[in-house]
Amino acid sequence: MLASSNVARQIVGDNFTNFPPSFSYDGLSVLLNRSIPSLQADKCRKPWTLPPACKIPGAKAPVWLLADVLDWLAAHREPTVEAPAVEPAARRRGRPSKAEQARRAAEGSAA
Numbered sequence: 001m002l003a004s005s006n007v008a009r010q011i012v013g014d015n016f017t018n019f020p021p022s023f024s025y026d027g028l029s030v031l032l033n034r035s036i037p038s039l040q041a042d043k044c045r046k047p048w049t050l051p052p053a054c055k056i057p058g059a060k061a062p063v064w065l066l067a068d069v070l071d072w073l074a075a076h077r078e079p080t081v082e083a084p085a086v087e088p089a090a091r092r093r094g095r096p097s098k099a100e101q102a103r104r105a106a107e108g109s110a111a
Protein backbone atom coordinates (compact mmCIF):
# COMPACT_ATOMS: atom_id res chain seq x y z
CA MET A 1 0.00 0.00 0.00
CA LEU A 2 1.28 3.46 -0.85
CA ALA A 3 0.04 4.99 2.38
CA SER A 4 3.32 6.53 3.44
CA SER A 5 3.03 10.29 3.56
CA ASN A 6 6.32 10.73 1.67
CA VAL A 7 5.19 8.45 -1.15
CA ALA A 8 1.79 10.12 -1.25
CA ARG A 9 3.43 13.56 -1.36
CA GLN A 10 5.65 12.44 -4.25
CA ILE A 11 2.70 11.08 -6.23
CA VAL A 12 0.06 13.64 -5.33
CA GLY A 13 2.21 16.71 -4.77
CA ASP A 14 1.35 19.58 -2.47
CA ASN A 15 -1.56 20.92 -4.51
CA PHE A 16 -2.52 18.03 -6.83
CA THR A 17 -0.72 19.58 -9.84
CA ASN A 18 1.28 16.38 -10.40
CA PHE A 19 -1.73 14.08 -9.97
CA PRO A 20 -3.41 12.87 -13.17
CA PRO A 21 -7.01 13.92 -13.85
CA SER A 22 -8.08 10.26 -14.00
CA PHE A 23 -6.62 7.23 -12.26
CA SER A 24 -7.34 3.66 -11.24
CA TYR A 25 -7.10 1.78 -7.95
CA ASP A 26 -3.47 2.76 -7.37
CA GLY A 27 -4.22 6.49 -7.36
CA LEU A 28 -7.38 6.05 -5.32
CA SER A 29 -5.45 4.05 -2.73
CA VAL A 30 -3.06 6.99 -2.30
CA LEU A 31 -5.85 9.55 -1.97
CA LEU A 32 -7.97 7.51 0.45
CA ASN A 33 -5.02 5.94 2.30
CA ARG A 34 -6.39 2.42 1.83
CA SER A 35 -5.00 -0.73 0.27
CA ILE A 36 -5.85 -1.70 -3.29
CA PRO A 37 -7.40 -5.08 -2.29
CA SER A 38 -9.58 -3.26 0.24
CA LEU A 39 -10.79 -0.86 -2.45
CA GLN A 40 -11.47 -3.71 -4.88
CA ALA A 41 -13.49 -5.58 -2.28
CA ASP A 42 -15.45 -2.46 -1.37
CA LYS A 43 -16.19 -1.76 -5.05
CA CYS A 44 -17.93 -5.15 -5.28
CA ARG A 45 -19.44 -5.52 -1.80
CA LYS A 46 -20.31 -1.98 -0.76
CA PRO A 47 -19.79 0.50 -3.59
CA TRP A 48 -21.56 3.30 -1.69
CA THR A 49 -18.43 3.66 0.47
CA LEU A 50 -16.31 4.80 -2.49
CA PRO A 51 -16.41 7.88 -4.72
CA PRO A 52 -18.32 7.54 -7.99
CA ALA A 53 -16.31 5.79 -10.71
CA CYS A 54 -16.38 5.86 -14.49
CA LYS A 55 -16.76 2.57 -16.34
CA ILE A 56 -14.97 2.70 -19.67
CA PRO A 57 -16.45 0.32 -22.28
CA GLY A 58 -14.13 -2.62 -22.85
CA ALA A 59 -12.05 -1.95 -19.74
CA LYS A 60 -12.21 -4.16 -16.69
CA ALA A 61 -11.10 -1.73 -14.01
CA PRO A 62 -13.04 1.42 -13.13
CA VAL A 63 -11.49 4.86 -13.46
CA TRP A 64 -11.94 7.73 -11.03
CA LEU A 65 -11.80 11.41 -11.94
CA LEU A 66 -9.81 13.62 -9.58
CA ALA A 67 -12.54 16.26 -9.47
CA ASP A 68 -15.17 13.65 -8.51
CA VAL A 69 -12.99 12.20 -5.75
CA LEU A 70 -12.19 15.62 -4.29
CA ASP A 71 -15.90 16.57 -4.36
CA TRP A 72 -16.79 13.27 -2.68
CA LEU A 73 -14.16 13.82 0.01
CA ALA A 74 -15.40 17.37 0.62
CA ALA A 75 -18.97 16.08 0.97
CA HIS A 76 -17.85 13.57 3.63
CA ARG A 77 -15.86 16.03 5.69
CA GLU A 78 -16.69 16.02 9.39
CA PRO A 79 -18.00 19.30 10.76
CA THR A 80 -15.80 21.19 13.16
CA VAL A 81 -16.61 20.51 16.77
CA GLU A 82 -16.40 23.24 19.37
CA ALA A 83 -15.36 22.54 22.91
CA PRO A 84 -18.39 21.99 25.12
CA ALA A 85 -19.23 24.59 27.73
CA VAL A 86 -18.64 23.54 31.30
CA GLU A 87 -21.91 22.23 32.61
CA PRO A 88 -22.89 22.16 36.27
CA ALA A 89 -22.28 18.90 38.04
CA ALA A 90 -25.06 16.45 37.39
CA ARG A 91 -27.10 15.07 40.24
CA ARG A 92 -25.70 11.86 41.60
CA ARG A 93 -27.67 8.74 40.98
CA GLY A 94 -28.31 6.03 43.49
CA ARG A 95 -28.87 6.00 47.20
CA PRO A 96 -27.37 8.91 49.15
CA SER A 97 -24.54 8.06 51.46
CA LYS A 98 -25.23 7.80 55.18
CA ALA A 99 -23.37 11.07 55.72
CA GLU A 100 -25.64 12.83 53.21
CA GLN A 101 -28.73 11.31 54.82
CA ALA A 102 -27.57 12.51 58.25
CA ARG A 103 -26.83 16.02 56.89
CA ARG A 104 -30.25 16.21 55.19
CA ALA A 105 -31.96 14.94 58.34
CA ALA A 106 -30.14 17.61 60.40
CA GLU A 107 -31.11 20.33 57.91
CA GLY A 108 -34.71 19.14 57.89
CA SER A 109 -35.03 19.08 61.67
CA ALA A 110 -33.37 22.50 62.01
CA ALA A 111 -35.99 24.14 59.81
